[in-house]
Amino acid sequence: MSDTIDQTLRAILSDVLGLKPGQAAGFTADTGLFGHLPELDSMAVAGLLTEIEDRLGIVIEDDEVDGELLETYGGLLSFCQKKLG
Amino acid sequence: MCADQGRTRRLLLVPALFDEANRMRRFTVEVMRRLDVAGIDCFLPDLPGCGESVAPIEAQTPAGWRMAMTAAARHFAASHVLAIRGGALVMPELPGWAYAPAKGAGLLRQMLRGRVVAAKEAGREESTEGLLQLGLTGGIELAGYRLSSDFIAQFHNLELHSSEMISTIDQAMIGGPGLWLRAEPGEDAAQADALAAAVAVGLAA
Structure with a gap:
């Protein structure tokens, strides 16, 4: 299940960021997201979170959305895993 | 065009x-x-x-x-x-x-969330539910669009x-x-x- 979450999350980031196939596979736990990727503005972050909710079947509350959540790929992945775990 | x-x-x-x-x-x-x-x-x-x-x-x-x-x-x-x-x-x-x-509800939720994220960046606390209520009573600016309370009320339920x-x-x-x-x-x-x-x-x- 954990691998599936990882793959789904990479696919979502790939779709939102318009990455080429395979590019998201290079993300590591330390890959920076919000603040590192200029295309991720507040509306794009909102779209990203909504897409994560839809595809993983989770609900992300307002108070869970903070700088930490989207700081790195690893942080976002572990948040989603906890939500589903 | x-x-x-x-x-x-x-x-x-x-x-x-x-x-x-x-x-x-x-x-x-x-x-x-x-x-x-x-x-x-x-x-x-x-x-x-x-x-x-x-x-x-x-x-x-x-x-x-x-x-x-x-x-x-x-x-x-x-x-x-x-x-x-x-x-x-x-x-x-x-x-x-x-x-x-x-x-409508999905598009609205995303715009409300965009505003919550932007507020957080600016150090302000807003909530999607609070903003929705604000929009329903007095209208609200979302993603640069100043939407009236009538707009929000209709749009929220639109499919x-x-x-x-x-x-x-x-x-x-x-x-x-x-x-x-x-x-x-x-x-x-x-x-x-x-x-x-x-x-x-x-x-x-």
């Missing part, structure tokens, strides 16, 4: 809404180009208060947008309609297609109303990720080909 050569097959395109309109504009125009080549006249009006329209956005409602699209369809003598995403919520009564139709005249074209039929998901506007020739082909084949039937 239009491609009018007085042909018999005349398609009104209803654009995606708000932020998605920017992300989908290029794609929408690419689809129009293909349909023009396929012998179909195409018309892409701006919704009142959006794009190059000079009407005040705060005076708009979804019902008003639908009336404006109905008037545009009459003006251009459109025979069919293709609505993109949230455009399906305000499309006129004509035979045609809804491409990846979005619900594509099912009609025998309208076929839904899901993203799965087009292939690849929907371009409205993109953080920055993108384009995809294969997707534009697929949507134009679906409409052209439907019009030829």
